Amino acid sequence: MHRNSERRISRALGALAAAVFGAAALLYAPAILAAPSGGSSLPSTTPQRQVDPAASYREGLEALEREDYRTAEKKFGEVLSVLPKNPEANYHMGLAKIGRGKTKSSVRYFERAIRERPSYTEARERLALVQIELGEPDEAREQLDAMKAQLEACGAGDECGAGRRARLEEAIARVEAALAGGEQAARGMASRPAGLFAQPRAAGAERYRDAVRLINEAEYEAAIADLYAAQAIVGPHPDILNYLGFAHRKLARFDEARRYYAQALAIDPDHLGANEYLGELYLELGDTQKARAQLARLDALCPFGCAEREDLARLIDRRESDRRARR
Template identity: 45%
Template structure:
């Protein structure tokens, strides 16, 4: 893989919201801006931002409409379902919240906010299955080792216990659940820049944590999804990597970075025919040629990463 480099624009003031371009062929594909400023013409990241803004304004019905569009466009993205759950809970639509959180838990069984959100929704519906989610959270807290966020677990567990004790009062949505969604763009951009730097250093576990933070701010942005695929691929988890590449391409079919890296993954799996299909797609996208197409061509010709 070519070196992934970030050049920060001089004069950036509040954080890194004006941070600049990824090197050619990076996850961003066209890459001249941070995820807060760049996205396909129509994409779920834009609707995600609308939903977050509506939650901040306490307009939960508008938030639910925008979050629903996120899940319609990116049905396998856990962030959209979690955000929809927050919006529906804020609107006191507990059946809608339960459905959204159930989908989130199905996609990511270890996602703490989704487990807590589901527990709260079930508690407010007087469903005894809420106890199962509380028991799950308590078990996680009891086994909270290195890398575990004990404070978050404690807060989320307390929210479910409160809901079971008497339900959530109207107009009083969960601060613990909302908090994870109300990230500013600057914080998301910082997490994104940090993730790319960590990938350069081959610190993939830390990079994935930063990418999760960026995705919580921006939702299913194809640049972020592409880098998540790359990090999982470098960890040897080709199945996880493919899932992220497919998500990115479902949102932005002409995304050069995702197309190139998915082709490289196919080469690594021995699927040369599949890699050639990705190369053909890049040749269509890049009418006058591009670095991504040339790099994938080298991978195919070399039968793996060139130079190894």
């Protein structure tokens, strides 16, 4: 862990709170938290663009809450225009399609959410219910079997956490009941996704803070769960996506890490932390040339120097020194 990381993560937390949750949420940002380098040392702001994915996401959630499905469809469409593979946006777009009576059209959005995040229980449950409603019980049983396999993989201990275990058990029970009750029962369940929308934004700041603490403790799986929860509340934000990339990289899930960094940079190409971490990912993959390209990007973003640039430069130098020593 780098010596200057405490100041940098405090700034990153404050920037996220200010940018996404409003000034009041700064109360949720701790004065000092140790965490890995790569959190923005400058405020993480989204460049001027027609679509702010986090704002559109929140507006979509609010529209779902008041059953304004046309607006919800429009707002999640805006998110997907920037981040077409974002699991939360795809899942909620599926819900908006159901609300508008476009049940068959919802399938591809739930499928994409699951493809991008196989552990997305809500998406698997909703897809199974829709498939039953559409007269496709065999396909629904595939989702049921997948959830049962995930529950079994949790083991008898606390590998998945009590919350995830309970959510899997609930989803399995609902899908089994729908299969027993037939298309009409599934239709009623699929059309009532109550309790999933518009949680207080401060709750998202709290989950983000918890995730950073867990990252600092090297509890990466638990951190990922909290980051997913934060994103489900506030939508795609580059700071959240950056730390999702970091946590997945620490678990050697390099493809997932790359996707999260790409999403962060699609929203904010100048995000210092995501540019640095992407360079670190390339180093871990043995691609020094691409790591140096990220260093050049940071040189352009930090004409007077910044911690992210210095950290990446130091890692590149160390990697090249080690390589020379092995010759």
